[in-house]
Amino acid sequence: MRYRILTVDDSRTVRTIVRKALKNFDCEILEGSNGVEGLAMAGKENPSVIILDVTMPVMDGVEMLTRLKADPQLKTVPVVMLTAEGGRENVLKIAKLGIRDYIVKPFKEDLLIEKLGRIIDLKPLGDGPAKIKSILDPCDILVVEDKPAIIQQIQDGLGHTQWKILGMSLLGEAIDLCQRQVPDMILISLSLPDDSALQLFRLLRANLKTKNTPIFGVAVKTDAVAQQQAQQIGFSAIVTKPIDISDLESKMAKAMNLDMSPRHFTIDQNFFTLRLPENCSPLVINDVTSRLEAKLAEAVNAGLSRALIDVHEVKGLNMTIIKLLLQTMQMCHELAMQFALVGNANVITECKGFEDTRSWSFFESMVEARESLLVKKLPIC
Amino acid sequence: MPMIEPISEQTIRSHIVRAVQEVFSTMLGREVQFVDPPGQTSAKPRPALEGKPGQHDPYVVGTVGFVGKIDGLIYLYLPEKFARLATSHLLGMSEYAIAAEGASVVNDAIGELTNMTVGVFKNALCDSGLTCRLTIPSILRGSNFTIEPISSATRWIFHFDCAGYRLVADILMKPQE
Numbered sequence: 001m002r003y004r005i006l007t008v009d010d011s012r013t014v015r016t017i018v019r020k021a022l023k024n025f026d027c028e029i030l031e032g033s034n035g036v037e038g039l040a041m042a043g044k045e046n047p048s049v050i051i052l053d054v055t056m057p058v059m060d061g062v063e064m065l066t067r068l069k070a071d072p073q074l075k076t077v078p079v080v081m082l083t084a085e086g087g088r089e090n091v092l093k094i095a096k097l098g099i100r101d102y103i104v105k106p107f108k109e110d111l112l113i114e115k116l117g118r119i120i121d122l123k124p125l126g127d128g129p130a131k132i133k134s135i136l137d138p139c140d141i142l143v144v145e146d147k148p149a150i151i152q153q154i155q156d157g158l159g160h161t162q163w164k165i166l167g168m169s170l171l172g173e174a175i176d177l178c179q180r181q182v183p184d185m186i187l188i189s190l191s192l193p194d195d196s197a198l199q200l201f202r203l204l205r206a207n208l209k210t211k212n213t214p215i216f217g218v219a220v221k222t223d224a225v226a227q228q229q230a231q232q233i234g235f236s237a238i239v240t241k242p243i244d245i246s247d248l249e250s251k252m253a254k255a256m257n258l259d260m261s262p263r264h265f266t267i268d269q270n271f272f273t274l275r276l277p278e279n280c281s282p283l284v285i286n287d288v289t290s291r292l293e294a295k296l297a298e299a300v301n302a303g304l305s306r307a308l309i310d311v312h313e314v315k316g317l318n319m320t321i322i323k324l325l326l327q328t329m330q331m332c333h334e335l336a337m338q339f340a341l342v343g344n345a346n347v348i349t350e351c352k353g354f355e356d357t358r359s360w361s362f363f364e365s366m367v368e369a370r371e372s373l374l375v376k377k378l379p380i381c
Numbered sequence: 382m383p384m385i386e387p388i389s390e391q392t393i394r395s396h397i398v399r400a401v402q403e404v405f406s407t408m409l410g411r412e413v414q415f416v417d418p419p420g421q422t423s424a425k426p427r428p429a430l431e432g433k434p435g436q437h438d439p440y441v442v443g444t445v446g447f448v449g450k451i452d453g454l455i456y457l458y459l460p461e462k463f464a465r466l467a468t469s470h471l472l473g474m475s476e477y478a479i480a481a482e483g484a485s486v487v488n489d490a491i492g493e494l495t496n497m498t499v500g501v502f503k504n505a506l507c508d509s510g511l512t513c514r515l516t517i518p519s520i521l522r523g524s525n526f527t528i529e530p531i532s533s534a535t536r537w538i539f540h541f542d543c544a545g546y547r548l549v550a551d552i553l554m555k556p557q558e
Contacts, residue, residue, distance in 0.1 A: 010517070012486070013471055013493040020473045055496075055515045084500025084515060087507025104504070105497040106407035 003027040003120045006047035007082075008038030008064065010056040014082070014105075018051055021109035025122045035059025039067055042074050048120050051112075054083040054094070065097050078119045082107065117208040133184075134259040138162040140181070141252070144174045144200060145189040145218065150241070154187070157245030171200050182209045184256050187239070190219040190226040197226075198233060205234065214255035218243070246279040253283075260287045265295045271370060272299035272337070274328055275310040276321065285320045292328060300335050306373045307332050307339040308366060314343075317350045322357055340369040388451075388506070388554075393537050397455075397550050400501035401541055404494060409470050413548065416540040438462070439524040441487060443495025447503040449513025453554035455502065456521075456528060457495040463546040464491050484522070492518035498550070 003026070007018040010033050019029045030045055032038035034056045042050060050068070054061040061083065068074045078100040085091075086104035095102065101115045116122055133139065141163050143151050151167030158165060166183070168174045171192075177183070186204065188197045197217065204210040214237075217230035221240040230238055236255050239248055253260055264287070266273045274292070277284060299307070309328055314321065325341075332339045343351075343362035351357040363369035398415045405413045441464040446454040459467065468490035469476050479486060496518045503513055521528075530536050534553045541548040 011489055011493040011496070013468075013490040016472045055517060057517055084497050084504075086500060086504040087512060089507060089512055090514075105500055106404045108407060 003048040003122070004030055004045055005049050005051065005116065005120075006030040006032065006038065006041055006045065007051045008032040008035065008041075008056070008061065009051075009053040009082070010034055011053070014053065017109065018082075018112065021112050022116075022122075024125050025113070026125045027120075027122065035061060035064030035067075038064050042068065042077060043071075046073075047077060049100075049116060050077055050079045051082050051116075052079055054081065054085040054090075062094060062097070065094070065099065069098050080115055080119070082112070113208060117211070121212070122208060123212070132259050133256065134261070135253055135263045136162060137258070138164060139184040139256060139258075141165045141185050141187065142174060142177060142183040143167045143187045143189075144171070144192070144197075145169065145187070146192055147189070150189070150218070150243070153243060154245070154248070157243070158249060161249070171196050174200060175203060178204060178207065178210050178213075182213060184213070185252055186210075186213055186215045187218050188215060188235075190217045190223070190230055190238075198229065201230075201233060201235060214252075216251070216255070246277075247281060250279075250281050250283040254287075260284070261291050261295060264288050265291065267299060267302070267304065269370070270304060271306050271308050271373075272296065272304050273308040273310055273366075276314050276324075278313045278315055280314055280318075280321050282320065285324055289324055289327070292324075293331060296328075296331050296335055296337070300337065305337055307337045308342060308369050308373075309339055310342045310366065311347055312342050312344045312364075312366075314347055317347060317354075317357070322354065326356065338373050340373050342366055342369045388511075390537065393552060393554075394539065396502045396505045397498075397537075397539055397552060398541075399505070400498045401457075401539075401548070401550060403501055404497045405543060408494065408497065409467055411543050413541045413543045416542055416547075439522070440464075441491045442521040442528075443491045443518055444521065445492075445495050445499035445518045446516035447499060447506070447513040448516060449511070451506055451511040451513050451554065453552060455495070455499045455553075456549075456551040457491070457498055458549035458551065459491055459494075460546050460548075461487075461522075463544070463548070466544075467491070467494065488520040488522075492520055 005022065005027050007015050007029060009015050015031045022029060030041050030047060032041045036059045038050070038052065052061045052065060061081065065079060068077065068079065080101045080103060081094060081099055082103045082105065084105040091102055100119055103111060103115060113122065139162070143154055143165060145151050145167060146169040148167070155165045155167070168177065188200055190197045201215060204213065204215060215235055217227070217235040217238045219226045219230070219238060219240060227238045237251055239251065263277070264275055266275065276288070309325065311325070329339065341360060341362045342365065348362050351360050363372060402413045405411045439461040440458050441461050443457045444454060464487050465476060465479055468487045469479050471490050472486070496515065500515055503515060506513060528551065530553045533556060535556060537552045539550045541550070
């Protein structure tokens with residue numbers, strides 16, 4: 001949703017400053033030069049916020065505010081006063097009419113942005129449509145943790161990704177870093193001394209730059225109190241120690257809204273490949289299931305007619321995996337794609353135990369599966 | 382009702398110096414120095430513009446009044462060249478673009494700077510019990526004019542230096558009853 005901000009001020013200068021302050025944010029600026037114009041614009045455009053001056057010709061800000069509050073359609077529109085009228089008595093009188101905030105001129109543009117950011121979810125404007133990052137893209141991850149071994153464990157565990165894991169033990173360092181360059185994701189140890197984790201979380205959420213950054217709390221599995229506190233104040237998720245790196249990676253990818261499909265779907269040597277990872281968590285299965293149809297259609301559209309279903313990394317089968325494989329094979333049939341399964345000894349043995357999977361035939365390597373499809377040109381199942 | 386003390390010259394000076402410095406620092410990022418010539422009093426203030434009328438540089442003068450328990454008017458004099466610079470900074474426009482827009486854009490910007498300056502000044506008066514409201518700004522331009530108050534008004538003139546330019550705050554107040 002694109003926010004609409006109405007600035008009502010008789011000074012073109014102030015309206016221009018407001019426009020200038022917000023030019024890098026995804027919002028539309030509407031203008032009125034007095035209360036009458038402001039009311040008309042508000043009624044027509046239904047703005048998300050109104051920035052209102054007090055002293056104006058034709059109709060002043062106090063009268064406009066009074067009329068806004070009496071209008072059932074407009075009374076809930078948040079109003080921020082931006083005025084040189086700053087005497088205590090005047091401010092109190094106006095505040096009683098029902099305003100969201102009050103800024104006394106002179107003002108810094110940053111202050112205006114900060115106050116508006118508390119009312120609407122102001123998002124910085126990108127250069128164009130936001131490119132969705134994929135699981136294979138670099139990401140900056142900040143880990144605020146006073147135990148170097150945990151930072152090392154996360155760095156080692158996620159070493160196969162393109163993610164840059166930066167560990168910090170001090171709050172000040174973490175805040176400075178976030179000011180300079182906002183990380184894609186932040187992990188905060190909930191066992192930092194003196195409630196530092198909660199303080200840091202509040203500071204990051206109050207900052208416009210980091211208010212939307214996913215923040216995970218990291219706590220010892222048995223520390224229910226810390227986990228509950230973190231959930232209550234709004235941490236995006238809680239990760240427990242000992243850390244299951246594979247689970248952490250899935251959760252982080254989801255929190256960063258990364259496109260996981262390049263890891264599961266590839267096109268190589270004219271073969272479409274669906275590859276399931278060692279740890280097929282529900283997140284992975286859901287992601288694959290939601291993209292399967294589109295990815296297969298994409299492959300057929302590109303002229304491919306052979307598919308490899310690779311489960312050789314999967315530790316063991318369960319009903320969700322079986323259901324996904326059945327669905328994949330069904331879709332291949334419907335799209336007239338030849339396919340072959342690649343599995344490990346454990347998966348092959350387990351398949352013999354289920355009615356639905358007993359008849360499945362597997363190759364033990366991708367090379368064999370490819371050759372089979374090329375030579376026989378028949379589906380193997 | 383609490384008694385309101387008459388305003389001293391020192392209070393007026395303190396309020397206007399703070400107002401000018403706060404507005405120019407916040408809105409323009411400029412430091413402003415108060416220039417206090419020896420021997421100046423409200424009874425015999427230094428003239429707003431030095432030299433004979435017609436001989437000084439063109440000025441843009443913003444005016445905003447305040448009315449209520451205390452009434453007055455403040456003129457803020459800015460050399461035209463500085464007024465254009467200030468407008469350029471405030472609006473994020475090049476000087477060329479300012480020139481192309483004409484005088485109205487500079488008038489509006491200086492009107493707003495004056496409004497903010499008088500706002501800070503009168504808010505300090507309000508907080509000491511002298512509640513009053515601002516009037517709408519107006520602009521005076523030229524190099525050949527003088528502003529003369531009516532005889533009953535009290536007048537203070539304060540000079541400031543900013544980025545090599547001379548700014549003047551000319552305060553006229555109706556005597557308190």
